[in-house]
Amino acid sequence: xxSLDPRVNRLPEIGNPQNIQDKEQLDxxxxxxxxxxxxxxxxxxxxxxxxxxxxxxxxILAKETFTRRFTCTSLYVVDTRNVYVSPIxxxxxxxxxxxxxxxxxxxxxxxxEIYHLLKRGKQHVHVxxxxxxxxxxxxxxxxxxxxxxxxxxxxxxxxxxxxxxxxEEKELWLTLPEKKFRDAADYKGGEKLSSFLERRIKESxx
Amino acid sequence: xxxxxLKELLYKIADDQLIxxxxxxxxxGFGPLLEEDIAFSSMAQDKVGHSQAMYTILHxxxxxxxxxxxxxxxxxxxxxxxxxxxxxxxxDFSLIRHFLFDTSEAIRFEMLSQSSYQPLAELSRKIRGxxxxxxxxxxxxxxxxxxxxxxxxxxxxxxxxxxxxxxLGIFEESPFEKKIIEAGxxxxxxxxxxxxxxxxxxxxxxxxxxxxxxxxxIPVFGGRTGKHSEHLQPLVDEMSEVFRIDPGAEW
Numbered sequence: 001x002x003s004l005d006p007r008v009n010r011l012p013e014i015g016n017p018q019n020i021q022d023k024e025q026l027d028x029x030x031x032x033x034x035x036x037x038x039x040x041x042x043x044x045x046x047x048x049x050x051x052x053x054x055x056x057x058x059x060i061l062a063k064e065t066f067t068r069r070f071t072c073t074s075l076y077v078v079d080t081r082n083v084y085v086s087p088i089x090x091x092x093x094x095x096x097x098x099x100x101x102x103x104x105x106x107x108x109x110x111x112x113e114i115y116h117l118l119k120r121g122k123q124h125v126h127v128x129x130x131x132x133x134x135x136x137x138x139x140x141x142x143x144x145x146x147x148x149x150x151x152x153x154x155x156x157x158x159x160x161x162x163x164x165x166x167x168e169e170k171e172l173w174l175t176l177p178e179k180k181f182r183d184a185a186d187y188k189g190g191e192k193l194s195s196f197l198e199r200r201i202k203e204s205x206x
Numbered sequence: 207x208x209x210x211x212l213k214e215l216l217y218k219i220a221d222d223q224l225i226x227x228x229x230x231x232x233x234x235g236f237g238p239l240l241e242e243d244i245a246f247s248s249m250a251q252d253k254v255g256h257s258q259a260m261y262t263i264l265h266x267x268x269x270x271x272x273x274x275x276x277x278x279x280x281x282x283x284x285x286x287x288x289x290x291x292x293x294x295x296x297x298d299f300s301l302i303r304h305f306l307f308d309t310s311e312a313i314r315f316e317m318l319s320q321s322s323y324q325p326l327a328e329l330s331r332k333i334r335g336x337x338x339x340x341x342x343x344x345x346x347x348x349x350x351x352x353x354x355x356x357x358x359x360x361x362x363x364x365x366x367x368x369x370x371x372x373x374l375g376i377f378e379e380s381p382f383e384k385k386i387i388e389a390g391x392x393x394x395x396x397x398x399x400x401x402x403x404x405x406x407x408x409x410x411x412x413x414x415x416x417x418x419x420x421x422x423x424i425p426v427f428g429g430r431t432g433k434h435s436e437h438l439q440p441l442v443d444e445m446s447e448v449f450r451i452d453p454g455a456e457w
C-alpha cells in the first residue's frame with residue numbers, strides 16, 4: 001500500500017480480497033435507543049440508535065457518539081426490543097385514540113416512562129412516568145394522565161430496562177461546553193481562506 | 207523547594223498524556239466499531255488536551271510555549287513511561303494499555319486534586335469527569351471481553367501479560383520523590399501504585415482473566431529519565447512533521 005497517511009502504510013496485509021467471505025446475514029449486534037437531556041430541567045429526548053453487544057456497552061458508546069458536541073447534562077439507553085410502540089397515526093389522528101383501554105391487576109405495578117412524538121419528523125420526547133403492570137397498560141394509563149390531544153406516536157418503556165446516568169456520573173459532561181474545537185465553525189475556515197486569497201491578490205499585484 | 211522537582215512531575219504527567227493521546231489517535235478511522243472509533247478518538251483528544259493544560263502550567267513556570275514543548279523536543283527529552291509509546295498492536299493490546307494506564311491516571315489526578323500546588327489541584331478537579339468516562343469505558347470493555355469468548359479472553363490475557371511489566375514502569379520514582387511528598391504536592395508513586403493495584407485487581411476479578419504475580423514481574427523503567435524504546439522517536443517525528451514544516455504557522 002502507498003498512502004499519504006503513514007498509518008495506512010503500516011497496516012498489515014489483510015489477505016486476498018477475493019477470498020473474503022461475506023458475513024452471515026444479521027450477524028451483527030442488536031440496537032439500543034439513546035435519549036439525551038440537553039439541559040438541566042429539560043425533558044429527555046430521543047437522539048437515535050446504535051449497535052452494541054449489551055446495555056452497558058451501549059451506554060459507553062452512546063456517550064461519545066451522541067453527546068460529544070452539543071450541551072448535555074444526562075443520557076440514557078434502552079434495548080430497542082424494550083420500547084413498546086403505539087400504532088402509527090394517519091393525518092391528524094391522535095395516537096391515543098388507537099390505544100386500547102387495558103387493565104391488568106394480575107401483576108405488581110412498576111414504573112414506565114412515556115414518550116410522545118408531537119411533530120412528524122421530530123424526536124420522541126419524554127412526558128412523564130406512570131405505574132402499570134405491562135407496557136400496554138402503561139400506554140392506557142397515559143391515555144388518561146398524559147394525553148396531550150394530538151400525539152402522532154407514543155412509546156412506553158419500563159424504567160427498570162433503562163441504563164440511567166447516576167448522579168455521580170453527571171460530571172461526565174463537565175468540560176463539554178469548552179470543547180468548541182469539535183465544531184467546524186470554531187476554526188473560522190472561511191475567514192482564513194478569504195484573508196489568504198486577499199493576501200495572494202495583493203502579492204500578485206506587487 | 208526548587209521548581210525542578212515540580213517541573214519533573216509536570217513533565218512526566220504531560221508527556222504520558224501527549225504520547226498516549228497521539229498513539230490512541232492512530233486508531234481514528236480504523237476502530238473496530240464506528241461508535242468505538244468515535245469514543246476512542248475523543249478520549250485521545252482529551253489526553254492531548256490534558257497535556258496542553260500541563261504544558262501551559264510549565265510555560266508559566268518559565269518553560270517554552272506548549273507547542274514547542276510538544277513538537278520540538280527529541281525523544282530522549284521526553285519523560286513519559288515506555289508503556290505509552292509502545293505501538294498500538296491489535297485492539298486487545300490497545301484496550302489493555304488503556305485500562306492499565308487510565309486506571310493509574312484517574313487515581314493520580316484524584317490524588318492531585320488535594321495537591322498543595324493550586325494549578326494542579328484545579329486542573330485535576332476540572333478534568334475529573336473526562337477521567338471518569340475514560341475509566342468507565344476501559345472497565346466496561348475489559349469486563350465485556352474478559353468474560354466473553356475463548357478468543358477474546360486469551361487475546362486479552364496475552365496482552366495483559368505483555369503490558370504489565372511496562373505498566374509497572376508508570377511508577378518509576380523520581381529523584382525528587384521525597385521533596386514532592388514533603389511539600390504536599392503529590393503523595394508519591396509508591397502510594398499511587400498501591401491504589402492502582404487494588405483497583406486493577408478489583409476489575410480483573412470480575413472477568414475470566416488472571417493478573418500475573420506482581421511480586422515477580424520486573425518493571426520496565428527508563429522512560430522517566432529519557433531512556434526510551436526504539437518506538438518513541440518515530441512517533442515524535444510523525445506527530446511533529448506538519449508543525450516542523452512551518453513552526454510559526456497560525457492554525
